[in-house]
Amino acid sequence: MAxxxxxxxxxxSIEHKRSTPxxxxxxxxxxxxxxxxxxxxxxxxxxxxxxxxxxGHHFPVRGLERIAQLADEGSFVEDQTGLRSADPLQxxxxxxxxxxxxxxEVSTGLGDAMITGTAAIEGLGCRLAVMDFSFMGGSMGSVxxxxxxxxCEASAGDGTPLVSVSASGGARMQxxxxxxxxxxxxxxxxxxxxxxxxxLISVIAHPTTGGLLASFASLGDVLLxxxxxxxxxxxxxxxxxxxxxxxxxxxxxxxxxxxxxHIDAIVPRPELRPTLARLLRLFGDAG
Amino acid sequence: MTTEAELGLRDRxxxxxxxxxxxxTKLSAELERLxxxxxxxxxxxxxxxxxxxxxxxxxxxxxxxxxYVARILDDFFELHGxxxxxxxxxxxxxxxxxDGRTVALIGHQKGRDIKExxxxxxxxxxxxxxxxxxxxxxxxxxxxxxxxxxxxxxGAYPGVAAEQHGQGGAIARSQAVMIRLGVPxxxxxIGEGGxxxxxxxxxxxxxxxxxxxxxxxxxxxxxAAILWRDASQAKKAAAAFKPDAAHCLELGVIDGIVPEPExxxxxxxxxxxxxxxxxxxxxxxxLLDVPSDDLRRARRAKFRAMGVFA
Numbered sequence: 318m319a320x321x322x323x324x325x326x327x328x329x330s331i332e333h334k335r336s337t338p339x340x341x342x343x344x345x346x347x348x349x350x351x352x353x354x355x356x357x358x359x360x361x362x363x364x365x366x367x368x369x370x371x372x373g374h375h376f377p378v379r380g381l382e383r384i385a386q387l388a389d390e391g392s393f394v395e396d397q398t399g400l401r402s403a404d405p406l407q408x409x410x411x412x413x414x415x416x417x418x419x420x421x422e423v424s425t426g427l428g429d430a431m432i433t434g435t436a437a438i439e440g441l442g443c444r445l446a447v448m449d450f451s452f453m454g455g456s457m458g459s460v461x462x463x464x465x466x467x468x469c470e471a472s473a474g475d476g477t478p479l480v481s482v483s484a485s486g487g488a489r490m491q492x493x494x495x496x497x498x499x500x501x502x503x504x505x506x507x508x509x510x511x512x513x514x515x516x517l518i519s520v521i522a523h524p525t526t527g528g529l530l531a532s533f534a535s536l537g538d539v540l541l542x543x544x545x546x547x548x549x550x551x552x553x554x555x556x557x558x559x560x561x562x563x564x565x566x567x568x569x570x571x572x573x574x575x576x577x578x579h580i581d582a583i584v585p586r587p588e589l590r591p592t593l594a595r596l597l598r599l600f601g602d603a604g
Numbered sequence: 605m606t607t608e609a610e611l612g613l614r615d616r617x618x619x620x621x622x623x624x625x626x627x628x629t630k631l632s633a634e635l636e637r638l639x640x641x642x643x644x645x646x647x648x649x650x651x652x653x654x655x656x657x658x659x660x661x662x663x664x665x666x667x668x669x670x671x672y673v674a675r676i677l678d679d680f681f682e683l684h685g686x687x688x689x690x691x692x693x694x695x696x697x698x699x700x701x702x703d704g705r706t707v708a709l710i711g712h713q714k715g716r717d718i719k720e721x722x723x724x725x726x727x728x729x730x731x732x733x734x735x736x737x738x739x740x741x742x743x744x745x746x747x748x749x750x751x752x753x754x755x756x757x758x759g760a761y762p763g764v765a766a767e768q769h770g771q772g773g774a775i776a777r778s779q780a781v782m783i784r785l786g787v788p789x790x791x792x793x794i795g796e797g798g799x800x801x802x803x804x805x806x807x808x809x810x811x812x813x814x815x816x817x818x819x820x821x822x823x824x825x826x827x828a829a830i831l832w833r834d835a836s837q838a839k840k841a842a843a844a845f846k847p848d849a850a851h852c853l854e855l856g857v858i859d860g861i862v863p864e865p866e867x868x869x870x871x872x873x874x875x876x877x878x879x880x881x882x883x884x885x886x887x888x889x890x891l892l893d894v895p896s897d898d899l900r901r902a903r904r905a906k907f908r909a910m911g912v913f914a
Contacts, residue, residue, distance in 0.1 A: 402913055403912040405855060406846055410831035410840075410841070411831065459910075460913045462911055466908060488799075488822075490827050493820065493845035493846060494820055494821055494845070494846075494847065494852055494855060494857050496821045497799060497800070498907065498911065499910070499911060500779060501807045502909075502911060504779045504780050504783060504807075505908045508780065508784065509904070527800070528800060530773070530776070531760075531771075531772045531775040531800040531804075532776050532779070533776070534776075535776040535777070536776050536777070549767045549771075550762070550766075550800065551760075551766075556764060559763070560762070560763045560764070564764060565764065568764065569767055573768070579770050
C-alpha cells in the first residue's frame with residue numbers, strides 16, 4: 318500500500334493506460350477495471366454482478382455474493398459453519414499461522430476459504446461449495462478439504478446435485494503435507510458421490526491454480542469456467558522463471574483451456590445461473 | 605518438538621514393530637534404527653537436521669527408480685508411451701517379477717549426468733507421463749497385478765506445453781484412477797516427494813518413505829520464495845513445513861518408514877535396494893488376500909480421514 322499514490326485512486330479515465338514501467342505492480346483500486354481502466358462505485362459493480370459494463374472484465378466475487386448471484390433469494394442454508402483450521406505444524410514463517418488465520422477470519426468474516434450449504438437455483442435443489450479467494454488466497458487446507466468432502470457425502474446421501482465454485486491459489490502451505498493430502502481426500506469423497514450416481518458441476522473462477530486444479534475442480538461431470546479466468550496447475554510466474562519460456566498472451570486462461578479441451582464451456586457471469594439451472598434439469602431428468 | 609508429538613511417534617513406532625513392518629528382516633536392527641530416529645527427533649529438529657534430509661533426498665548418487673528396478677525386480681519389461689502423444693521419460697513403467705509374482709511398477713526417473721537429466725527432464729513429468737501411469741494402472745487392475753510405485757520428483761513439470769496438455773487434470777485423474785484400483789498398491793517415496801506430481805502416483809494402500817526421503821506440498825525454495833519472499837530462506841521453510849519421514853509418519857500421512865544403510869541410500873545401492881524390497885514385499889504380502897472391495901474401501905477411508913481441524 319505504501320506505493321499507492323493518490324492519483325491511482327481517483328483516475329477514472331477510460332483511456333487510462335497502464336503501460337508505463339512505474340505502474341507495474343502498482344495496486345489498482347479494486348473497483349478500477351484492469352481491462353479498460355473504468356472505475357465504479359461498489360453498488361454499481363454489484364448491480365452488474367461485478368462484470369465491467371464497458372469491457373466485460375470479470376471482477377472477483379466474494380463467496381457469499383457469489384451465492385447470492387446464483388441461488389434463489391433466501392434459499393441458501395449454510396452448513397458446517399463451525400469448522401476451523403488447526404495448526405498441526407505450529408507453522409511460523411514471518412508470522413505464526415494462527416495469527417494469519419485469526420486475521421483472515423476477522424477481515425473476511427468467514428471461518429475458512431469455503432462456504433457450503435444447500436440452495437435452490439431456479440427452483441431446483443442443489444448443494445453449493447463456494448470458495449472465497451479473500452481468505453488466505455482461497456488456499457485449501459484441512460478445513461476446505463473437509464467441507465468439500467462432507468458436501469460430497471451429503472449429496473451422495475440425499476441425491477442432491479453438487480455445484481462447486483473454485484477460486485484458489487492452491488494447497489495451503491502452512492499446513493504442509495496435510496494440505497497436499499486434501500487432494501486425494503477430496504477425490505475420495507467425490508468418488509463416493511459418483512458411486513452413488515451423484516453429479517458435480519465444477520465452476521472455475523479466477524484464479525484456480527495448483528492443488529485445486531489437480532483435484533476436485535478438474536473432476537466435475539461438467540467443467541464451466543468464467544471468461545478470462547486463470548486456471549493452470551503452475552502459475553505463469555513459476556512457469557516463466559523455471560523454463561525461461563516466453564508465455565503466450567492467453568497462458569492458462571479459460572479461453573486457451575477451452576481450445577485445448579480441458580473445460581466444457583466458458584460461461585459469462587450473467588449466464589451462469591441459467592446455465593447451471595439447465596444442467597441441473599438435464600442431470601435431474603436421467604430417470 | 606512437543607512431548608505429545610514425541611509420544612505419538614513412540615506409539616506409532618511401537619505399533620509398527622507389532623505388525624512386523626519388516627517381515628523377514630532383522631527386526632531388532634529395525635527397531636534400533638527407529639529408536640535412533642526417535643532420539644534424533646527428540647534431540648534435534650533444528651533447521652540443519654531437516655535440511656540434511658532434504659540434501660540426502662536430492663543426493664546425486666542416491667539410487668533412482670531404475671537402480672532399484674534392476675535390483676529388486678526380475679525380468680523387468682518396460683512399457684512405453686501414453687497411447688496418445690508420446691513416451692514421457694520422466695516417469696517409467698513396466699512389468700516385472702517380485703518375490704515370484706508379476707507386479708506393475710511405476711516410478712519417477714531422474715538422471716545423473718546432463719544428458720540423462722535432460723532426457724528425464726529432471727524427473728518432472730508432463731501430463732503424458734501421468735497418462736502413461738494411468739493406462740498401466742488400469743492394465744494392472746485388469747490382470748490382478750499388484751502395483752508398486754516409486755516416487756522421486758521435484759514436482760510435475762511447470763511448462764507452457766505441460767499446461768496446454770492439461771497438467772492439473774492429469775494429476776487429478778491419476779489419483780482418481782489409483783483410488784479405484786482393486787489390486788494391492790504400495791507406494792514408496794524414495795527421494796523427493798514433490799507436491800501434486802508426487803501424490804498423483806502415491807494414493808496407495810500403503811505409503812512408505814525411505815528414512816531420508818522428503819514429502820511436501822511445495823519445494824522448500826518455492827515456499828521460501830512465497831512466504832519469506834526470498835528463495836534463499838529454503839532451510840527455514842523446510843524446518844517450518846517438516847517434510848521428513850518421521851513427521852509425515854507422525855501426521856498419519858504415511859504408513860511406515862523404510863530404513864536406509866548407515867549414512868544414506870547413496871552409500872550402498874545394493875543394501876538400500878534389499879531393505880526397500882523387504883518392506884515392499886512384506887506390505888504386499890499383508891494385502892494380497894484382501895478382497896478388492898475391502899482394499900478400495902480401506903484406501904478411501906484412510907485418505908478421507910487425513911487432515912487436522914477443530
